[in-house]
Amino acid sequence: MVYNIVNLQAATSTENLRALEEVKDFCTTDLGRGGKERWTYHMLPEAALDAELHRMSNATSSTFVDSVTFQPCAAYADLNQDRYSIEEWELPGGVWQFTAIYDGHCGHDTVNYVHKRLPSIVRTSLQALLQSVPTTSLKPEFVSEVLCTAVRHLDQSIRSDLLDFLPHDRLTQMNDAQLNQHILHRYSEWNTISTRCTQGSTVLLALSDPLKKNVWILNLGDSIAVLGNRSFSGKWSATIINSVHNCHNRSESQRIRREHPESEQACVYDNRVLGYLAPTRALGDTWLKVPSIYTRRAFAPHLQDWLPPHQVAQYASRILTPPYISDLPEVYHHSLDVSQHELLLILSSDGLQDLYDNNDIQLSDQEMADRWVGLVGRHIHSATDMGLQSNLALRLLRDAVGGDNTELVSRNLTLEMEDKWMDDITILVQRFR
Structure with missing residues (x-):
């Protein structure tokens, strides 16, 4: 037998030093999980953190909104499923402002569909309303109804496409061969x-009128809207506008149980709908x-992209009296007075609050809202904030990923891990003055 021999030269001392220099800023963590497994991350200098966070979060600013959307895990299967809209519409009476966050789950197709379709549906419906009702007679509930109807219409379109393609009575009559041929x-x-039909998206949107006298917030899912109000004394206060639609909200879990027979104990299980989905209301x-x-x-083949067959069968066995996920949004109207008060609005997907929990910062919902508004309020007019730091949404994101803790921020940005170590985060900060 002939062996091939490879001769490798020993590294020089200079090369050894260079190799050590390249890895000296790398650290490992167990993410607080214990055990032997460790993950590597790169310690970044403070001067580079904001720039890297700005790049990774696609931080942008318009005339009235600062935005970020962030998911540091680069694995294809875990790419950011959040989307958002920032639009201004020239309509009868002036320019309306529309902002929205869509938090997708189980894939990108449904959230992309919602992102593409919902703003145009709202705009068309709102324009029709404004053309039919004089401005002096426009009641807030008229706009609320437009928003609610638009969201439900979009969800109905997804369901209608299914039922047109495969009506229930026809499905029950088909054998497997006929069904496969039809598909x-x-x-x-x-x-x-x-x-x-097997993916979904939450929606949190804000609509404000041309004079900034009114803002409407629509919520369908577990994102959160916070209104900040600056008093004459200069102190900021925070108001959480919407309730959160998940099973941790007791009223939501009770609502689901009321809508189904008492025998269906699994309709809410392990703080999830049917033991599967965290949001209790969503599109798709x-x-x-x-x-x-x-x-x-x-649907089984599509669900098996992320659920094994036995789990698909298990969840299907729990579907007895659908629907279990609601498409009925809640709409909130607030009167504004920008001539007397400085106001701002924070919209965020649920990943923002989750990140504080992951970093062992235990705050109530109100304490969290106070923290956000206080942070934004301190910097909204700061003359020292230039460039990257002037983006108020980026300010909030920096606080959430670790704030002044350079090591924690570096870890959250550069962790070398194949799976997500945090949820998708999208933040919009809207200024009304």
Whole structure:
């Protein structure tokens, strides 16, 4: 037997020193989980942190909104599923401002669909309202109804596409061969429909009128809106506008139980709907809104992208009296007085608050809101804030990922881990003055 021999020269002392220099700023962490497993991260100098955070979060500023959207894990399967909108609409009576956060789950298709369609639906409906009702007669509840109807119409369109393609009575009559043939014959269309039906998106949006006398907040899901108000004394106060639609909200879990027979103990299980989904209200997630035969016979292959077959069967067995996920949003109206008060609005996906919990900062919802508004309020007119630091949403994100703790911020930004170590985070800070 002939062996191939490879001769490697020993590294020189200079090369050894260079190698040590390259790794001297790398550290490891167990993320507080204990055990032997460790993950590597790169300690960044303070001077580089804001620039890196700005780059990774796509921080941008418009005339009235600062925004960031952040997911540091670069693995394809864990790419950021948050989307957002910042728009100004020239409508009868002046320019309306529309901002929204869409927090997708289980994929990108449904959240992309919502992101593309919802603003245009709201704008068209609002324009029709403004053309039919004189400005002097425009009641806040008229606008609230427009917003609610637009959201429900969009969800209905997802469900209608399914039922047009595969009516319930026809599905029950088909054998497996007939069903497979029906799907294969129009597979591209079915792939689009079924993907939207097995994914979902929450919605949190704000709409303000041209004179900034009114703001409407619509919520469907577990994002949060906080209104900041600066008094004449200069002190900022925070008001949480919306309730959060998840099973940790007792009123939501009780609502779901009231809507289903007492025998369905699993309709809320382990603080999730059917033991599966954290948000209790969302667009999409149609498989949790229609009879289980759709899941068992039609949706199973798409659900198996992230659920093993035995779990798909388990969840399908719990779908007895759908729907379990609601598409009914809550709409809140607030009267504004920008001539007397300085006001700001913070919209954030649920990942922002979750990150504080992950960093062992235990705050109540109100304490969290006070922290956010206080931080933004301190910097909203700061003459020393220039460049990157002038983005108020970036200020909040920096606080959440570690604040002045350079090591924690570095870890959250550079951790070398294949799975997500934090939820997607999107923040919009809107100024009304």
